[in-house]
Amino acid sequence: MSVHLKQDKPDTRNVLDTMAQGVIGADLPRPEGLIKVTGTAIYAAEYRADGMLEGVLVTAPVVRGEIASINEASVLGMPGVRAVISDKRMTGRPAQGTAGEAPFQPAREVCYWGQPVALVVAETFEQARDAAKRLALDWHGTGDAPLDPEAAETEKDESTRKGDLAHAMAEAAHTVDVTITTEGHASAAMEPHAALAQWDGRTLTVHASLQMLKYNRAELADSLKLEEEQVRLVSPYVGGGFGSKLGISQEVVAASLAAMQLGRPVRVVMSRQQVFQTIMRRSETRQRIRLAADAEGRLTGFGHEALVSNLPGEDFAEPVLQSSQFLYGGDNRLLKLDLARIHRMTAGSVRAPGEAVGVQTVEQAMDILAEKLGMDPIALRLRNLPDAHPAKGTPFSSRKLAECLEEGAKAFGWEPRPRAPRHTREGEWWIGTGVASAARVHAVVEAKARVTLRPDRTALVETDMTDIGTGTYTILGQIAGEMLGLMPDDIDVRLGDTDFPPGSGSGGSWGAPSCGSAVFLACEGLRKDIARRLDIGTDDLTLKDGLARWDGGETALADILGGEPLDCIGHFEPGSSIEDATVSSFGAFFAEVAVNRWTGETRVRRMTGAFGIGRVLSARTARSQCLGGMTWCIGNALTESLMFDPVDGHLANCDLAEYHVPVHRDVPALEVLLLEERDAAASPIQAKGVGELGLCGGAGAIANAIYDACGARVFAYPMTPDRVIAAMPDI
Amino acid sequence: MRPFDYQRAERFEHAAQLVGEDGTRLLAGGTNLIDLMKLQVETPQTLVDIGRLSLGTIAEEGDGLRIGALATNTATAVDPRVRRDYPVLARAILAGATQQLRNKATTAGNLCQRTRCYNFTNIDQPCNKREPGSGCGAIKGIARLHAVLGTSDQCIATYPGDMAVALAALDARVEISGERRSRSVRLRDFHRLPGDTPWRDNVLDAGEVITAVTLPAPVGGIQLYRKVRERSSYAFALVSVAAVIGIEENRFTRADLAFGGLAHKPWHDPRLAELLVGSEPSLALFDKAADLLLEDARGYGENDFKIPLARRTLAAVLCEATGVEP
Ligand SMILES: Cc1cc2nc3c(=O)[nH]c(=O)nc-3n(C[C@H](O)[C@H](O)[C@H](O)COP(=O)(O)OP(=O)(O)OC[C@H]3O[C@@H](n4cnc5c(N)ncnc54)[C@H](O)[C@@H]3O)c2cc1C
Numbered sequence A: 001m002s003v004h005l006k007q008d009k010p011d012t013r014n015v016l017d018t019m020a021q022g023v024i025g026a027d028l029p030r031p032e033g034l035i036k037v038t039g040t041a042i043y044a045a046e047y048r049a050d051g052m053l054e055g056v057l058v059t060a061p062v063v064r065g066e067i068a069s070i071n072e073a074s075v076l077g078m079p080g081v082r083a084v085i086s087d088k089r090m091t092g093r094p095a096q097g098t099a100g101e102a103p104f105q106p107a108r109e110v111c112y113w114g115q116p117v118a119l120v121v122a123e124t125f126e127q128a129r130d131a132a133k134r135l136a137l138d139w140h141g142t143g144d145a146p147l148d149p150e151a152a153e154t155e156k157d158e159s160t161r162k163g164d165l166a167h168a169m170a171e172a173a174h175t176v177d178v179t180i181t182t183e184g185h186a187s188a189a190m191e192p193h194a195a196l197a198q199w200d201g202r203t204l205t206v207h208a209s210l211q212m213l214k215y216n217r218a219e220l221a222d223s224l225k226l227e228e229e230q231v232r233l234v235s236p237y238v239g240g241g242f243g244s245k246l247g248i249s250q251e252v253v254a255a256s257l258a259a260m261q262l263g264r265p266v267r268v269v270m271s272r273q274q275v276f277q278t279i280m281r282r283s284e285t286r287q288r289i290r291l292a293a294d295a296e297g298r299l300t301g302f303g304h305e306a307l308v309s310n311l312p313g314e315d316f317a318e319p320v321l322q323s324s325q326f327l328y329g330g331d332n333r334l335l336k337l338d339l340a341r342i343h344r345m346t347a348g349s350v351r352a353p354g355e356a357v358g359v360q361t362v363e364q365a366m367d368i369l370a371e372k373l374g375m376d377p378i379a380l381r382l383r384n385l386p387d388a389h390p391a392k393g394t395p396f397s398s399r400k401l402a403e404c405l406e407e408g409a410k411a412f413g414w415e416p417r418p419r420a421p422r423h424t425r426e427g428e429w430w431i432g433t434g435v436a437s438a439a440r441v442h443a444v445v446e447a448k449a450r451v452t453l454r455p456d457r458t459a460l461v462e463t464d465m466t467d468i469g470t471g472t473y474t475i476l477g478q479i480a481g482e483m484l485g486l487m488p489d490d491i492d493v494r495l496g497d498t499d500f501p502p503g504s505g506s507g508g509s510w511g512a513p514s515c516g517s518a519v520f521l522a523c524e525g526l527r528k529d530i531a532r533r534l535d536i537g538t539d540d541l542t543l544k545d546g547l548a549r550w551d552g553g554e555t556a557l558a559d560i561l562g563g564e565p566l567d568c569i570g571h572f573e574p575g576s577s578i579e580d581a582t583v584s585s586f587g588a589f590f591a592e593v594a595v596n597r598w599t600g601e602t603r604v605r606r607m608t609g610a611f612g613i614g615r616v617l618s619a620r621t622a623r624s625q626c627l628g629g630m631t632w633c634i635g636n637a638l639t640e641s642l643m644f645d646p647v648d649g650h651l652a653n654c655d656l657a658e659y660h661v662p663v664h665r666d667v668p669a670l671e672v673l674l675l676e677e678r679d680a681a682a683s684p685i686q687a688k689g690v691g692e693l694g695l696c697g698g699a700g701a702i703a704n705a706i707y708d709a710c711g712a713r714v715f716a717y718p719m720t721p722d723r724v725i726a727a728m729p730d731i
Numbered sequence B: 001m002r003p004f005d006y007q008r009a010e011r012f013e014h015a016a017q018l019v020g021e022d023g024t025r026l027l028a029g030g031t032n033l034i035d036l037m038k039l040q041v042e043t044p045q046t047l048v049d050i051g052r053l054s055l056g057t058i059a060e061e062g063d064g065l066r067i068g069a070l071a072t073n074t075a076t077a078v079d080p081r082v083r084r085d086y087p088v089l090a091r092a093i094l095a096g097a098t099q100q101l102r103n104k105a106t107t108a109g110n111l112c113q114r115t116r117c118y119n120f121t122n123i124d125q126p127c128n129k130r131e132p133g134s135g136c137g138a139i140k141g142i143a144r145l146h147a148v149l150g151t152s153d154q155c156i157a158t159y160p161g162d163m164a165v166a167l168a169a170l171d172a173r174v175e176i177s178g179e180r181r182s183r184s185v186r187l188r189d190f191h192r193l194p195g196d197t198p199w200r201d202n203v204l205d206a207g208e209v210i211t212a213v214t215l216p217a218p219v220g221g222i223q224l225y226r227k228v229r230e231r232s233s234y235a236f237a238l239v240s241v242a243a244v245i246g247i248e249e250n251r252f253t254r255a256d257l258a259f260g261g262l263a264h265k266p267w268h269d270p271r272l273a274e275l276l277v278g279s280e281p282s283l284a285l286f287d288k289a290a291d292l293l294l295e296d297a298r299g300y301g302e303n304d305f306k307i308p309l310a311r312r313t314l315a316a317v318l319c320e321a322t323g324v325e326p
């Protein structure tokens, strides 16, 4: 049995609200939580296979060039070394998210410093690592390698023009025109990229750390010139992805090639440095924001122009403008994105591509405008929420932005403005607060899932969807439990195996609404079948605690099944419901910071986030996603930056000691408010994405709080002590 | 990582004898050495594990305190005598690394930890410290962490540690033993400036082993350690200041100051105490002290900010110690 839905219309039935089990949205623990915290969940690098060999990637110490020769003899005589793999099918870059085809296979052309060019395979990891460092490479440079995005050639990627922004700026009562920079970010997932490949002569099985198996399988098959059916990927637990595992990366292909060539299982685990140097970066950005407003603070013009970078040949351009298209009004609009071609490793999706750096700059500009107007920054935002998408005219499917600003302000204890900075000092520390809006476009993609009702009062959910720490196991169990009248404990959710029906993969915050909908549809199919067996209408059927009830009757689910399992595949496809409306998640951030008057050190003291994400599927994991997002805001605002050498372009800070994500002490109590919504256009379960919203704008709230605290307007992220003191009026 | 031999020294003489040989390195807590071996920055042929030697004691000696070379950073930081009589030392240690690292890190290993210069730890980059004559990749490259005092055109690296900065302020001594002789040097003279031999971090000769650090009699006063960094833990100092301050009748009676993050060694400038002692604390005086300290400071672009930051941090510490209000 299967149920297919291409969602062309909003689904206002709110079916999940009519169910009886009462577990949807509940605050329940993660089913896999215990095995994760006790170290018994097995991650990619921890699998072993009989006769397994170890591979270590060899990377090129040159930013642009060609490998003239690889002197295999230099290491083949070393103890334990079995092979040097430099097959033409080796991949030089990771695949972009949803590519579904082989990434760049450059043979021996090197385009960025640290690009993998060979794999040394040996009996032990230590032997392979030693040999990999000793492998003699001959290379020669091949022309210029532009390293500075400001000096490189650019391509126009995207632009929106409406009315005349320059004119609006000239006529406006108040204007803001600021240029703000952000630096590159790493995903910095805890689990490094790793793969164990096994080849039986016909099929290739790879245990790897991946986010989107359906696409990854296609990418790997295409890279190796195999049929997709010959490739099986297994990835039940992923120790963080944040975009870095959307597409396959170099270790997956290298391990597979080695396993196929040597006829033995091969494991390749990237070192932390290799993860930093060869996996996706978030592009640095330079953003110019222009705001024109009338005397009452109504926007008459809105401009957002950004410069981002990528390697030659890559299509991806950090989509900085995404939410700027519709967050605020203003009839005269200019939005423009330029892409500089430089030789740093591939730029791609890092959690919340676009908004993660694009909203905070707008939010800083709005703060400056509010100050010029002598207005409260919340009031300014409320005044400028457009009725519909300013360029396309499509209505918002749901938007609790105003409520988030208001409820969040109440919870946080927001003190209305205007007020001059430096109003509060505690010892050496200036204290201030700031606000920012949050916005993240909503996306859904095709997904399938199989749900099987079993005669023992349990159900099985299977999809190749992954759980990258986000809570997929939890929410799919809660959706199936609600629909089938079972407790989530009785739902066995199996993920991360291409033998299961292809799900959406984890990325773009679309996993929950897409795969959740596939599970939902499968359950609707099962419910229909049960109702048919009982000879009642589906709407008359109540499933609760393993019992089927209807007006005048009740029977155990097990009896209806007659000892046989019953399964259904749900198949969800996005349709025009999300095109006919502007579908986005919204929210608001509030931050309190302390800035040291002497050193400019900034510490976040508390933060509140209020978010509208459609239906909350699991209170616990939705909240955790927001907590994680807000933690990223702190890193984005204060510490995180990839440092590239100006001379040869190599990445200097390539481990977790030197790439500074926030430590526990940097993360104070974070408060999360989830404002329930039902977004009928977003998905048949009325849910929008939540995984990324929590980091879309919050760094701006911190920047605005720095200003409120000490009077420093800093226009470069991260706002490190040196930048704060440079912008700070005297002690 | 290169394959290596591992030997466990059971007696001190054994260690001293082994470490005299080429390609040998002492292994204490291993928190720095093993990391560098993984990166192939260090490629010893033999590791001599001194962990079993009885060099871990913290004991009173004369009027002062003797901290064994193998006392862990945690043990030193929580020692009641250290906390009572040398609080600047406890504070400096606790400002460094993480609890897990401090549980393993030792006194001697901490003194001998190597620079965090990004080029030094990347063997595909030029670095005079790691590979004499290969050039300095930092001078025109990423120099955010680097020195502004006492640099040379060969190397602008910093000594990265915290503990030694407090030890410099306290005027501790380092006890060193070799196969043939034992000696003791002031901590202020233990680390070197890079000059033309940047590969030498300190004055240890081949075959010498640090056995202890000794602290002079307690001097009391106000003892502060201030470490500036963008995140609040688990980061090396951009700038740090260790201060042992005495005040009587509103005049400085003692002003022992040392600085981290500014140079290839914990920076101690005797002129600061000469200027401050006997004077009344004031912002103007603190500014003069900073002028003296930074007279010869020179930035390399990315680290220019350290010069104003050092000035501000010094003022912060002196204000905190003396109660002067800015
Ligand atoms: C992520 C990270 C963050 C850190 N942050 C900080 C920080 O903020 N502040 C800070 O101060 N430190 C910091 N550290 C450094 C840490 O303090 C040092 O790694 C530690 O103190 C080294 O001590 P160890 O005993 O482990 O030395 P080992 O690694 O064992 O040895 C280091 C060196 O000392 C030599 N050595 C050891 N014992 C002797 C002896 N008795 N005589 C002669 N030579 C000897 C060894 O041969 C080796 O060359 C950090 C380290 C890491 C990894």
Ligand code: SF4
Residues within 6 Å of the ligand: B115, B117, B118, B119, B120, B126, B127, B128, B129, B130, B135, B136, B137, B138, B139, B154, B155, B156, B157, B198
């Ligand atoms: S500063 Fe010193 S340690 Fe750093 S690259 Fe230059 S020579 Fe090497």
